[in-house]
Amino acid sequence: MQTLKDKVALVTGSSRGIGKAIARKFAMEGSDIIVNYRKAGGSSQTQAEELCKEIEKMGCRTRMVQADIALKNSVKNLFNEIRENFGRLDYLILNAAKAPFKPIEKLFERELRQLVETNYLGNIFCIQEALPLLEKTRGAIVFISSLGSRFYNPAYPLGSMKAAMESVVRDCAESLRVKQISVNAVCGGIVKTDSFKVLRQFWDGIEALPEELFVEPDEIADAVFFLCSSAGRGINGQTIVVDRGLSNSIYRSTV
Template identity: 30%
Template sequence: MTKLEGKVAVITGGSSGIGLATAKLFAAEGAHVYITGRRQRELDAAVRQIEKNVTSVQGDVARLADLDRLYATVKQQHGRIDILFANAGGGEFVPLAEITETHVDSLFNTNVKGLLFTVQKALPLLQEGSSIILNASVVASKGVGGSTIYSATKAAVRSFARTWTVELRDRKIRVNAVSPAQTNTPFHKSEEIKTFLASLVPMGRLGDPNEVAKAVLFLASDDSSFITGIELFVDGGTAQI
């Protein structure tokens, strides 16, 4: 028996990196997975990799009309959601003296507003006992130069997990956050940067998207049935020592 047999899952930002790795794992564990992404070509490639039990819906989480279209598709085809992985987000490192209004708006629109409405608009479809997983980051706990806005957005995500755990407890909906550290995803393009980032991790390497996906699967499944409101670090020790 697979861990997510018959479940319906939604993963935002599911066309690459951690989102794609999680979508593959969810589908292999028996869930039907809906993935979103801003670029149709990347979504099509992701669907080919996942191979089965997957539906893609192009859209940007910062655009509320795109979220409405996503959930209208889910409602029409399956009528419910059992697992929501609010994964879509972005990051850009800018020194304090160089922060612009555009930089602030861009990160908050995706990482905070987009994630908030990803969850809010899913509420009518989320079943009693559903699992919501939010993608946060170790930068919410660490002082990292140049990450003023990015860190603030991820701290908001961690706060959401606590608040929504309380608000949704009557529906037995569990809300948890997963906080990766430096992970080997398309976000980091330069090998020089990857080498530097790996040097900051106590385990001496970047994380693999599949390692984060396994943590998300744990939080999505009944294996974590008495766990809610937590921040699960998948960080090679980065935020721990």
């Protein structure tokens, strides 16, 4: 049974990696999908096109929209497309992220601005634009966080933005409760996506972690779906950790 039939989901940064797995999962459950990516004309766009064809074959409506969430006008265009083509929004999945792998004190001003503009401001722009639509559907917002929000990771300034956003999740859950919009986060462990290829260059010994501690993109997608489904209706303002237990043991911090 498709539990999200006639619903509409926007997954930011869904051309590849975890976002793609979330878009697939929601389409499998019957939701129409807006596939968003940042870089026009490259492999990300090609992958977004392929994903849209796959989603259409599942019988769902889909539209791919190039938009950089760091730019307010670009976010406005993204939501204009949603209003014009779908007329509603049930789920806003804040998945897009981009950040340099460098110790925070070594970031150039340009890098610092990009860090904040993409990973903090961009998410807030999306929330602000989505609110009038989500209010009508009593929808849900799910932010994709990472363990960097609470633990030190080498050369991972993105962690500070994840921590800020987990705080936004708590705040918005409370302020949007009266509108019956739920706001939660899924905090993922280590997932072998494209960004992992870069992460492993900066994190000595990460490859030594047992294979069973690496999370599959589908496992994140399942948790996001759970939060948006009726089974997750009692959860609000929470960050659920999906890391196969990686963060349970301090001994692993020596890796």
